[in-house]
Amino acid sequence: MPTLVHEFDWPDRVVIGTVGRPGSRTFYLQARAGTRTSSIALEKQQSAVLAEMIDRMLDELMAKDDTLSIPSEAPAGLADDEPLEQPVEEDFRTGSMRLGWDPRTAQLVIEAYPVGEDPPDAADAGGLDGAGDDDAEPREMLLVRIPVGTARAFAQRARQVVDAGRPTCPDCGLPMDEDGHECPPDDDA
Template sequence: MNSSVRSGRDASALLRLVSSHFSSESFNSSSFFLSYMALSFGGDIEIILSTFHFWYTHFLKVIFMPRFEIDVDPCDHLTADAIGKPGQRVFYLQAYQEQRTITVIIEKAQLNSLAIGIEQFLAQINEQNPNLTEASGDYVEDVMRINPPVDPLFRVGEIGLGYDKDRDLVVLFVKEILTEEDDPETGAVIRFWATRTQVRMLARWGVEVVSRGRPICPQCGQPMEPEGHFCPKKNGHLH
């Protein structure tokens, strides 16, 4: 390997060389910085690698870390709810732990899918652990209602489920939705650790919350507005 690069004119060659020492993700985001170092240090590759390694370790690596990670472990309470009129509702997922309230925004379809996924996931857990008692899904509506402060930390993009057999706890993890310009590794993450009963209550209540929206037109399958519905199956006639 050449130990030096003569000038800034060879910056592209230097960048290709340095890229082999670091992940492509961090390298691509740092090409400008490397070009600057190539000019500043006259192309001395050893100095450049050493300097870049220090910079990457102390500064760049932070860029690719999540904005924040929160573990609500364990949840004292876990619920979901919607606020607003049918057709304009905003859906939330919320957990309490002692004096802390954690709230995020989810989509109606996400809540519906989560409810279905929880039931399937719990069925798998019971199948693999036949000695476990069945989790109850009975809930009290007033208890499951979302409580203030409704101050969401972010809008959810990804949802997943896991199970800690030793603790008999389900972990519901959500990740922040990002724009196309954002690095996917920087999305904030929250993990809600809850009992099987808590997540089953969430699932059963979630189905109820979703069903309280606009009624579905039996003809076209689209939501019907309170003031009337222009159904394409009826040639757009209001009914």
């Protein structure tokens, strides 16, 4: 069965956002091109790691290729503080993700796969072109290609969304709920 690919080349919008109150939020990576929108659920930690990896990849590209024009910070005009497109209809819950670079278009490539499905092996003859063993192909995936400025703005917003959750306890560093918080017992005692 062919893979259902939610593909966005040069999307109008790509953001991390949440639905729900701090402590019970659901995180989404959402991409939109025209009237077509795709929303995939992911964990808070996946959102944080994706932002970190995007910045790391862009920093490495800046350091090794001075012909690329990569901003060191998110361009102000690309900041997106708007809520997610409504209604949020989850295409799938993300299990694994891959981040890549397309030198032909100078775009960052984000791939996301549903829980329980592995991405095609890069060393596999099939890769993303559909050739190879049909059983190894995922049933569904999100594929987003974004320019470097948009990637910086995406990472900045993702960090802000992750940090906008529950306040952390100054003593133990764990999140505090609205109705109170008890620090875990000290193992050294």
